[in-house]
Amino acid sequence: MPTITFATGNEGKLSEARQQLEPLGFEIDAYGGGYPEIQADTLEAVARFGLETLAGEVPEPFLLEDAGLFVDALEGFPGVYSSYVFGTLGNEGILSLLADTEDPSARFRSVIGFRVDGEEHTFVGEVEGTITEQARGSAGFGFDPIFQPREAERTFAEMSPEEKIELSHRSRALARLREHLA
């Protein structure tokens, strides 16, 4: 069975990738050594820098993934720095920044970087939605309690893992990768 290495220390991401790629006949190994993430305007730039850093160090084919929440009224903030901003300001910070705003539009984006035979590809998954007026739900992680996908009446944090996977940016990016592999 061909093996793909996933550079991540996140068990949740790993099991989501296995769930989506093993049915195609791939085995997913984890590489937990980490890699530098650069400060950049786009997830794509972060992913490409990661691919270049890991090339030669991690057996190919390998993949990595970066994700973020982009709020329209905040010029895309917190974007590529979502994990840092969640750790410092939390959901309350985003809600207070949006207190006087009429447009709560936002999107979660996921970018997968994939390197095989020295060639690099990126696959994007996106889910449009809105920032809610208050946090709702306790499932998931990060900004899930304040993000409601356009197709849903609940936040990501009010959904079961199975429901969230149906809509999530990450599973959409994995689906693009799956199409590429198939």
Add this chain to the structure above:
Amino acid sequence: MPTITFATGNEGKLSEARQQLEPLGFEIDAYGGGYPEIQADTLEAVARFGLETLAGEVPEPFLLEDAGLFVDALEGFPGVYSSYVFGTLGNEGILSLLADTEDPSARFRSVIGFRVDGEEHTFVGEVEGTITEQARGSAGFGFDPIFQPREAERTFAEMSPEEKIELSHRSRALARLREHLA
């Protein structure tokens, strides 16, 4: 006259370094090629990564500098991401995040990375102060209008360049480098 290369595209930083180091007999050249800044918890980590990336590419001795505003009540936010946060949320964003806060303590920090003969050093400069209730002044740049040093009754943006240099985090870091060189 011995030459030090400063890896920056910022004319203001360059002239401040010249002002402080030329009296010691050093000539300051600029390297404008840029370097990747990583996502990290500390300015020191960003500076050290930059030094390692530029080693072999930029003639030694060379220096680089990274700075940020760290707000206590926001767990150090915006910190190493100050320039991105200024571009997205601006001064108003910081003010609205602090609207309900009793403690407006903050500090500007500057870290200089310096590499000479294959050895790396970092020099830190810091200025303690508070975030004001509203923006005041139009000099300087970035978060200067909302930061008032503890020693002053005006914000950085209400000061002349000469006054600001007396107090600034960057000139304090340059002073540490100057002591090292002397």
